[in-house]
């Protein structure tokens with residue numbers, strides 16, 4: 001399988017030597033017989049920005065959940081060589097997860113929803129206030145701290161969900177199509193904000209998306225997946241330097257990468273249809 | 276202005292317009308409509324009630340119905356006034372039993388639901404007995420309970436409790452179980468303790484279900500308190516409303532029977548209104564069943 005070859009290939013990015021997390025031959029079959037992932041191998045280096053790109057139903061969300069330690073694998077292993085004391089419990093503590101749905105508590109205000117991760121660690125409301133407002137500020141929602149989720153639009157809910165993931169300053173940020181529900185301008189703005197934060201705080205990001213353009217703009221590496229069964233079929237390094245700003249969107253190198261990525265995605269879709 | 280700013284701005288405008296509503300001197304037609312709507316909502320049931328009472332009174336007068344068959348509303352009112360001390364103390368007895376049973380059912384039902392949510396095994400062991408208690412008619416168990424308990428009051432309390440307990444238990448269990456899967460994952464990710472997951476996630480999620488159970492249980496507790504007292508019969512030292520009902524029937528004091536009946540209905544309505552109000556107050560901020568829909 002070519003997935004194995006890709007996995008053992010040297011890391012093409014600027015990431016440090018040992019990968020932060022490494023998947024080896026991971027498969028996931030649901031009880032109804034759906035093979036969501038088959039023999040997936042993937043290394044994520046520290047400070048990388050990796051996008052998982054693929055058609056709907058190819059197992060992107062499943063892969064993300066497995067990396068977060070939510071739900072078991074059917075076979076294969078996940079290791080955290082990059083985490084010094086290699087207890088998954090410890091590393092999990094530093095994961096931020098943005099689910100595909102906003103996943104907010106409807107009975108809690110925006111403030112309380114964002115406070116939740118800190119609250120679970122025993123941080124009081126007043127002590128958390130500054131951090132919560134700062135996180136809300138990052139997504140442009142300070143004004144809505146006292147609103148309830150039902151009073152927000154779909155995109156605003158998603159931004160609350162992002163603020164909640166950011167508040168713990170996670171080392172590894174897992175994002176499942178976080179901007180899919182947003183208009184293009186907001187989306188571009190948040191793309192830029194996310195890149196700035198990523199550079200500033202030195203996070204590692206695994207980002208799931210449907211969008212070729214978004215994945216090229218953001219990522220240092222794109223992992224292309226195909227469905228039925230879900231598997232990795234291609235990897236592309238995006239070697240354009242950071243910081244990337246708006247002019248990158250119009251550059252020829254960007255367009256070149258978009259074309260390449262698009263071709264890879266088409267190949268992936270065809271690969272799926274044959275089965 | 277970026278989209279984000281535009282949205283903020285929009286939010287501000289929405290807020291100020293909400294504040295404006297209260298100070299608006301000239302209400303818009305839609306609001307005027309809703310004001311009359313509110314009046315009508317109050318007026319129509321009242322008019323209906325008055326109309327029914329008038330029809331009843333006229334019917335009794337025109338056909339000259341004897342009061343031991345159907346007393347006129349005026350006669351019932353007289354009986355209520357005359358027998359007030361007796362009926363009031365009877366009402367008090369029934370009401371205390373009902374409320375005590377309800378409170379014990381709430382505490383017990385929620386506690387058991389939480390216990391069962393902790394482990395599948397506990398649920399498997401206990402749930403069947405809860406169901407058996409529920410499906411066996413309480414009138415059928417009442418004689419046994421009367422034998423086993425020291426006082427009639429205690430027996431009636433147990434009857435009411437058995438009946439009120441199950442809706443609370445089953446609704447709360449359902450609510451605890453239907454917690455959003457992703458939110459549970461989120462709590463797991465942040466390594467929330469079992470206790471934190473229960474307090475911050477599962478219990479708030481179960482609240483609407485619990486409140487629906489509460490409304491059912493409130494009505495059922497009153498019914499069971501009356502049924503229990505009927506089962507105890509005149510032999511018991513019961514002095515609740517059901518006892519007064521039976522007594523009035525034996526003595527053919529039909530106006531008083533009607534009086535007791537009206538008090539019972541009113542109590543039931545009151546319990547329903549109170550539980551509905553509690554439910555509304557707790558849910559109005561966020562739950563679909565209670566929020567005012569604007570689109």
Ligand SMILES: Nc1ncnc2c1ncn2[C@@H]1O[C@H](COP(=O)(O)OP(=O)(O)OP(=O)(O)O)[C@@H](O)[C@H]1O
Pocket residue numbers: 030031032034035036055056057058059060061062063100230
């Ligand atoms: N709980 C489940 N039980 C059974 N099958 C599931 C379950 N969750 C996902 N699947 C299946 O696993 C496959 C992969 O699902 P997944 O949610 O990972 O896709 P995805 O790549 O995230 O798709 P999308 O882009 O539409 O979100 C799908 O075919 C789906 O039907």
Ligand SMILES: [Mg+2]
Pocket residue numbers: 060061062100176
């Ligand atoms: Mg998905």
